[in-house]
Amino acid sequence: MTFTTPSSPYGIHRVIEPLGVLPQGAWKIDNTMEITDNEILIDVSALNIDAASFTQIKQEANGDEAKVAEIVKGIVEKRGKHHNPVTGSGGMLIGTILEIGSALAGKIDLKVGDKIATLVSLSLTPLRIDEIVKIHMQKDQIEIKGKAILFETGLYAKLPEDIDEKMALAILDVAGAPAQTARLVKEGDTVVVIGGGGKSGTLCVYEAKKRAGKNGCVIGVSPFEKDCQRMKDLGWADHTLQVDATNALALMEAVSNVTNGAMADLVINCVNIQNTEMGSILSTKQHGKIYFFSMATSFTAAALGAEGVGKDVEMIVGNGYATGHAEHSLALLRESETLRKLFTELYV
Amino acid sequence: MTFTTPSSPYGIHRVIEPLGVLPQGAWKIDNTMEITDNEILIDVSALNIDAASFTQIKQEANGDEAKVAEIVKGIVEKRGKHHNPVTGSGGMLIGTILEIGSALAGKIDLKVGDKIATLVSLSLTPLRIDEIVKIHMQKDQIEIKGKAILFETGLYAKLPEDIDEKMALAILDVAGAPAQTARLVKEGDTVVVIGGGGKSGTLCVYEAKKRAGKNGCVIGVSPFEKDCQRMKDLGWADHTLQVDATNALALMEAVSNVTNGAMADLVINCVNIQNTEMGSILSTKQHGKIYFFSMATSFTAAALGAEGVGKDVEMIVGNGYATGHAEHSLALLRESETLRKLFTELYV
Numbered sequence: 208m209t210f211t212t213p214s215s216p217y218g219i220h221r222v223i224e225p226l227g228v229l230p231q232g233a234w235k236i237d238n239t240m241e242i243t244d245n246e247i248l249i250d251v252s253a254l255n256i257d258a259a260s261f262t263q264i265k266q267e268a269n270g271d272e273a274k275v276a277e278i279v280k281g282i283v284e285k286r287g288k289h290h291n292p293v294t295g296s297g298g299m300l301i302g303t304i305l306e307i308g309s310a311l312a313g314k315i316d317l318k319v320g321d322k323i324a325t326l327v328s329l330s331l332t333p334l335r336i337d338e339i340v341k342i343h344m345q346k347d348q349i350e351i352k353g354k355a356i357l358f359e360t361g362l363y364a365k366l367p368e369d370i371d372e373k374m375a376l377a378i379l380d381v382a383g384a385p386a387q388t389a390r391l392v393k394e395g396d397t398v399v400v401i402g403g404g405g406k407s408g409t410l411c412v413y414e415a416k417k418r419a420g421k422n423g424c425v426i427g428v429s430p431f432e433k434d435c436q437r438m439k440d441l442g443w444a445d446h447t448l449q450v451d452a453t454n455a456l457a458l459m460e461a462v463s464n465v466t467n468g469a470m471a472d473l474v475i476n477c478v479n480i481q482n483t484e485m486g487s488i489l490s491t492k493q494h495g496k497i498y499f500f501s502m503a504t505s506f507t508a509a510a511l512g513a514e515g516v517g518k519d520v521e522m523i524v525g526n527g528y529a530t531g532h533a534e535h536s537l538a539l540l541r542e543s544e545t546l547r548k549l550f551t552e553l554y555v
Numbered sequence: 556m557t558f559t560t561p562s563s564p565y566g567i568h569r570v571i572e573p574l575g576v577l578p579q580g581a582w583k584i585d586n587t588m589e590i591t592d593n594e595i596l597i598d599v600s601a602l603n604i605d606a607a608s609f610t611q612i613k614q615e616a617n618g619d620e621a622k623v624a625e626i627v628k629g630i631v632e633k634r635g636k637h638h639n640p641v642t643g644s645g646g647m648l649i650g651t652i653l654e655i656g657s658a659l660a661g662k663i664d665l666k667v668g669d670k671i672a673t674l675v676s677l678s679l680t681p682l683r684i685d686e687i688v689k690i691h692m693q694k695d696q697i698e699i700k701g702k703a704i705l706f707e708t709g710l711y712a713k714l715p716e717d718i719d720e721k722m723a724l725a726i727l728d729v730a731g732a733p734a735q736t737a738r739l740v741k742e743g744d745t746v747v748v749i750g751g752g753g754k755s756g757t758l759c760v761y762e763a764k765k766r767a768g769k770n771g772c773v774i775g776v777s778p779f780e781k782d783c784q785r786m787k788d789l790g791w792a793d794h795t796l797q798v799d800a801t802n803a804l805a806l807m808e809a810v811s812n813v814t815n816g817a818m819a820d821l822v823i824n825c826v827n828i829q830n831t832e833m834g835s836i837l838s839t840k841q842h843g844k845i846y847f848f849s850m851a852t853s854f855t856a857a858a859l860g861a862e863g864v865g866k867d868v869e870m871i872v873g874n875g876y877a878t879g880h881a882e883h884s885l886a887l888l889r890e891s892e893t894l895r896k897l898f899t900e901l902y903v
């Protein structure tokens with residue numbers, strides 16, 4: 208392996224500016240759709256825009272669909288990738304393999320024509336949008352005609368036969384969250400899932416209840432009645448709290464109420480908006496843990512916020528990758544009919 | 556305890572905008588130096604500006620001392636606290652207790668006239684600067700005349716008799732780093748300390764070697780010859796690598812060289828500059844850990860960077876607080892004559 212140009216396994220050869228960084232850190236990358244011998248060319252059918260990013264874009268567009276299309280195209284034209292400059296986040300895509308570089312062909316388990324989802328962020332993936340076919344405003348998904356490139360080190364998952372493409376796209380986008388939940392939750396734990404009515408939040412509530420067991424306590428939080436109602440209907444949360452997580456004290460008091468002041472062993476933050484670090488910190492007990500899956504998390508707000516209130520908690524950055532996370536998340540749809548039904552309603 | 560106005564233990568009653576958040580999250584807080592019954596008034600003698608913040612301010616001032624003074628005063632005038640709007644970080648202060656609110660007097664181990672260091676960030680501490688007495692450009696310290704307020708939940712440490720004030724100010728600012736290092740490093744570990752020649756970095760190298768033991772391997776990283784020479788002279792690092800951590804591939808290759816490709820069990824990031832997330836990630840082995848103490852860390856760059864290269868690593872947000880961290884850091888100066896001599900040279 209050579210790590211630099213002409214064909215770095217990390218895609219460094221695609222970086223236009225600033226030189227010397229990796230594609231994720233770059234402001235602009237080269238999205239010419241001619242591959243080097245260690246790249247893979249994908250015919251893209253749909254993008255799943257990261258929820259924090261899509262929320263920001265919809266706000267900027269005042270909910271106007273045409274304006275969303277313009278912003279999305281503008282980002283890709285400017286940066287060669289769908290890397291939202293405000294939130295710093297990306298998303299992922301599904302598509303069909305068009306071409307495999309000669310240095311990789313035959314050595315990997317992909318062939319031309321295979322359908323895959325990328326498991327690396329759009330924030331580092333060379334992308335060209337030729338046409339926006341349809342924007343699904345409530346699903347964070349955009350059908351497009353376009354192409355993308357996967358680097359040699361880029362992870363992917365072949366789309367399974369038994370799961371609808373759109374559903375796979377939706378669930379694989381947040382596959383890291385339930386996989387990390389499975390690692391972090393211990394039997395008997397009290398777990399708070401902030402944004403528990405959302406996509407990743409629902410998976411985390413489900414997985415947390417499975418791990419915490421009947422002696423554990425899973426608490427779902429959302430400011431919206433419909434989300435709370437959904438959590439109740441699904442039945443995996445022991446408590447649902449209708450609270451705005453940006454109101455740190457209100458959240459702390461609500462969690463205190465249902466835990467008799469004991470607070471949470473683990474808080475999982477799955478929101479799509481800013482300013483929920485403090486609410487997460489105050490809901491956690493001393494020596495507890497917080498898993499920040501939300502891409503709207505501010506590093507300094509978390510670090511200095513915990514210090515400011517003397518909370519000795521371990522705060523974990525939501526790494527989008529965990530070994531086996533794609534298989535793990537798809538397996539959830541296979542083991543729970545209820546989960547599959549919900550994701551079918553929402554994303555298919 | 557009531558958690559809201561007129562006298563919240565968290566200082567919410569001081570928030571001017573936006574209302575509803577805690578002081579750390581606020582843009583502006585009230586720095587009127589009249590205390591409520593649960594606040595403590597401090598006569599401030601010196602500020603220790605957070606290294607990431609001071610680096611940014613010095614750059615903005617082009618190294619000009621008068622301009623640094625102007626920026627520092629400007630921040631406090633605009634926000635009522637020394638909360639750098641670019642880096643999001645603060646620092647801490649030392650001073651003498653002037654007044655203790657009636658609800659606290661007699662109930663805490665402080666009396667008027669005690670000398671203390673605050674252990675909560677300046678990013679949430681009401682502060683008024685009356686005069687800048689002296690700026691120590693190389694020590695991140697500013698002697699001032701001014702006042703500050705500590706909230707009921709605000710942590711502090713009484714300044715010890717046997718340690719010089721300036722040295723205590725310097726070491727207490729980064730007390731969280733060696734305390735977390737002590738928790739994270741196990742016997743036999745390979746530990747990389749990025750920015751190992753700096754203030755927190757030196758303490759982390761020392762603590763890491765103590766914990767990793769003779770079967771462990773501690774690697775210090777700095778792009779500067781003088782820092783590397785200092786690490787060699789101190790003798791706690793098994794290897795010193797003169798590499799710029801913003802060059803992710805160069806750092807990865809250097810760490811690979813000295814570990815025979817095994818990479819680090821733990822990377823501790825103590826730099827004062829941006830764009831070192833990727834270097835940290837690539838230096839860590841699969842299933843290793845990264846402790847981001849640096850306030851210049853970007854949450855999304857860490858989360859998406861690790862995903863982008865398929866690294867299943869646990870990334871921890873550097874909480875400034877850990878139980879007993881102040882005592883722990885001061886004890887290091889007492890147990891190591893070498894450390895004390897170095898900190899005396901640098902900060903007294």
Ligand SMILES: NC(=O)c1ccc[n+]([C@@H]2O[C@H](COP(=O)([O-])OP(=O)(O)OC[C@H]3O[C@@H](n4cnc5c(N)ncnc54)[C@H](OP(=O)(O)O)[C@@H]3O)[C@@H](O)[C@H]2O)c1
Pocket residue numbers: 257258259260296380381383401402403404405406407408428429430431434450451452453477478479480499500501502503525526527528858859862
């Ligand atoms: N770490 C990673 O690698 C990674 C990967 C993918 C996604 N993410 C991040 O994970 C987060 C969740 O993604 P997702 O796809 O699950 O998003 P989602 O489906 O939009 O879920 C977010 C949930 O938070 C709720 N919410 C909004 N405001 C809230 C508030 N004030 N208090 C409590 N809950 C609130 C939302 O309610 P409404 O929908 O009703 O507004 C929604 O249910 C996003 O920040 C995304 O960027 C991270």
Ligand SMILES: NC(=O)c1ccc[n+]([C@@H]2O[C@H](COP(=O)([O-])OP(=O)(O)OC[C@H]3O[C@@H](n4cnc5c(N)ncnc54)[C@H](OP(=O)(O)O)[C@@H]3O)[C@@H](O)[C@H]2O)c1
Pocket residue numbers: 510511514605606607608644728729731749750751752753754755756776777778779782798799800801825826827828847848849850851873874875876
């Ligand atoms: N989490 C918390 O609660 C908390 C509390 C306090 C401080 N901090 C943060 O911790 C970090 C370190 O603080 P500190 O007081 O120890 O700062 P410091 O003494 O300035 O140390 C930073 C070190 O990094 C070195 N460095 C600069 N550029 C580098 C590069 N490209 N590669 C490798 N090393 C490089 C610096 O070298 P030169 O000095 O020679 O440039 C210096 O030795 C800062 O980011 C600070 O904000 C966090």
